Amino acid sequence: MLAIHGGTPIRDGQPWPQWPQYDERTERELLSALGSARWSVSWYSPRGGKSRERLFGEAFARYNGAAYGVSVDHGSSALVIALEALGIGPGNEVIVPAMTWVAPASAVLRVGALPVLADVDPETGCLTAEHIRNAVSDRTKAVIAVHLACTAARLDEIVQTVRAAGLALIEDCSQAHGTRWSGRHVGTFGDIGVFSLGAAKTLAGGEGGAAITESRELYDRMLMLRADSRGYSAGEPAPGEYELVEIGAIMGANYCMSELTAGVLLDQLPRLDDQHAQRETRAKELEAGLADISGLAPVPVPEPVDRRAIYEYGIRFLPDAFGGIPIEHIAGALTAELGTRIYPPRVPLHRSVLLRPHTKPRFAHWHDQAAERAAGRPFPGAEHYRDHTLLMHHSVLLGDRTDIEDLLAALTKVRAHAESLTAKGAVA
Numbered sequence: 001m002l003a004i005h006g007g008t009p010i011r012d013g014q015p016w017p018q019w020p021q022y023d024e025r026t027e028r029e030l031l032s033a034l035g036s037a038r039w040s041v042s043w044y045s046p047r048g049g050k051s052r053e054r055l056f057g058e059a060f061a062r063y064n065g066a067a068y069g070v071s072v073d074h075g076s077s078a079l080v081i082a083l084e085a086l087g088i089g090p091g092n093e094v095i096v097p098a099m100t101w102v103a104p105a106s107a108v109l110r111v112g113a114l115p116v117l118a119d120v121d122p123e124t125g126c127l128t129a130e131h132i133r134n135a136v137s138d139r140t141k142a143v144i145a146v147h148l149a150c151t152a153a154r155l156d157e158i159v160q161t162v163r164a165a166g167l168a169l170i171e172d173c174s175q176a177h178g179t180r181w182s183g184r185h186v187g188t189f190g191d192i193g194v195f196s197l198g199a200a201k202t203l204a205g206g207e208g209g210a211a212i213t214e215s216r217e218l219y220d221r222m223l224m225l226r227a228d229s230r231g232y233s234a235g236e237p238a239p240g241e242y243e244l245v246e247i248g249a250i251m252g253a254n255y256c257m258s259e260l261t262a263g264v265l266l267d268q269l270p271r272l273d274d275q276h277a278q279r280e281t282r283a284k285e286l287e288a289g290l291a292d293i294s295g296l297a298p299v300p301v302p303e304p305v306d307r308r309a310i311y312e313y314g315i316r317f318l319p320d321a322f323g324g325i326p327i328e329h330i331a332g333a334l335t336a337e338l339g340t341r342i343y344p345p346r347v348p349l350h351r352s353v354l355l356r357p358h359t360k361p362r363f364a365h366w367h368d369q370a371a372e373r374a375a376g377r378p379f380p381g382a383e384h385y386r387d388h389t390l391l392m393h394h395s396v397l398l399g400d401r402t403d404i405e406d407l408l409a410a411l412t413k414v415r416a417h418a419e420s421l422t423a424k425g426a427v428a
Contacts, residue, residue: 002417011339011406012339016403017395017398020199021398025267033260038051040256041259042242042254044242045238048240050237052259052266053258053259055262059269060265061212063185064212066212066213068212068215070212070226071208071210075174075195075209076106077209080111080255081221082170082191085222086192088108088111089113090113091139093140094142094143095118095132096108097119097131098382102349102354102355103196104144106355109363114139117135120381121381121385122385122388123316123385124151125299125389126145126147127143127158131381132158132161133161141168142168143168145158146175149391150308151314152181152301155171155189156181169190173193174194175312176308177201178276179305181306188214192213194211195210196208197210197265202311206261206264224250224251224252225253225255227252228254230244231247232245282397285404286298286313286407290315293408296316296318299314312392312393314390321415321418322415327388327390328344330418338406342392343390343391344386345386345389345391346386347386350382
């Protein structure tokens with residue numbers, strides 16, 4: 001009997017790895033930031049030297065092999081300043097994948113442009129070059145390509161397509177910190193790469209974000225856009241001096257990262273690659289076991305990806321693998337067996353309750369344009385991905401081999417139960 005029906009669960013009480021991970025070193029970094037008497041880059045430097053948020057921006061750029069990095073308060077803010085730095089605004093359209101968190105679409109609305117949803121690959125949930133070409137109009141100015149869950153969008157084809165069309169490319173790497181495509185970090189293929197650094201992410205600061213670029217011009221613009229038209233002073237500030245100077249070449253807003261968040265991130269960044277390696281070891285074990293369960297397979301990863309950063313590990317299944325049982329029921333049964341959440345992807349943006357521009361007066365007139373632009377356009381790839389993919393948080397892969405054995409046992413048990421129901425012609 002399944003645990004969800006009152007049976008004995010596969011895993012009964014054993015804890016899963018905690019996330020976020022921290023230790024005494026993290027506490028020292030946070031206390032050091034606390035004791036600096038400088039909790040914001042906007043405040044003067046009592047002791048002199050660069051702010052922590054500036055140091056993190058530089059360190060994160062180095063980690064990704066990028067020339068410049070900008071620290072911000074959220075990944076959503078990184079999207080906004082990226083769009084504004086590229087000159088995108090009213091009258092422009094930006095292509096956004098239908099399968100993603102709401103922020104890429106809402107950020108486009110926040111700069112006054114129109115998000116145009118495009119379908120995705122049904123197996124990976126990622127935007128493709130073909131879907132970009134199908135969504136382009138004479139008003140399209142940029143594309144936001146999202147590297148989703150545990151895989152990456154096919155960058156070679158996407159870059160070729162957007163460049164041929166004369167479009168800007170923003171890579172949303174909020175679920176792909178450290179993923180490499182042919183030895184090069186994602187986020188460095190487009191004009192700007194953006195990242196969320198929220199508490200659930202593989203690089204976690206509680207709340208936070210970042211943007212990277214190879215362009216000094218875009219870097220300078222993003223600095224002003226996120227700091228009320230201010231940029232960094234040329235050198236390190238002396239004791240008692242402010243680090244931000246008023247430039248005013250472009251009007252900005254305040255999206256600055258706090259010094260406390262930056263302190264946590266400076267502690268977490270050096271841990272990231274070791275955590276990636278541990279997740280990859282567990283993922284390979286899981287994939288070896290999935291090969292023995294009929295109808296189940298890992299979400300595919302393009303061959304050029306020589307390191308993947310797993311934010312949510314994805315398992316796809318054939319339509320008849322669970323006898324047509326709705327994915328919510330499958331996920332609920334697995335969650336009950338394991339004591340950790342197994343879940344389907346969010347619904348595509350064209351059905352999401354989170355994307356509702358008509359509820360805000362400043363976006364209301366875009367709602368009609370968006371509805372007209374999307375009229376009659378199906379999103380079969382996004383719908384298939386949503387209905388045939390099971391996800392789990394990356395922290396599940398930070399334990400040992402016994403965790404993987406439990407995952408496989410739960411999948412086998414629920415799959416067998418579904419088969420028995422199908423054989424009996426019963427309904428779950």
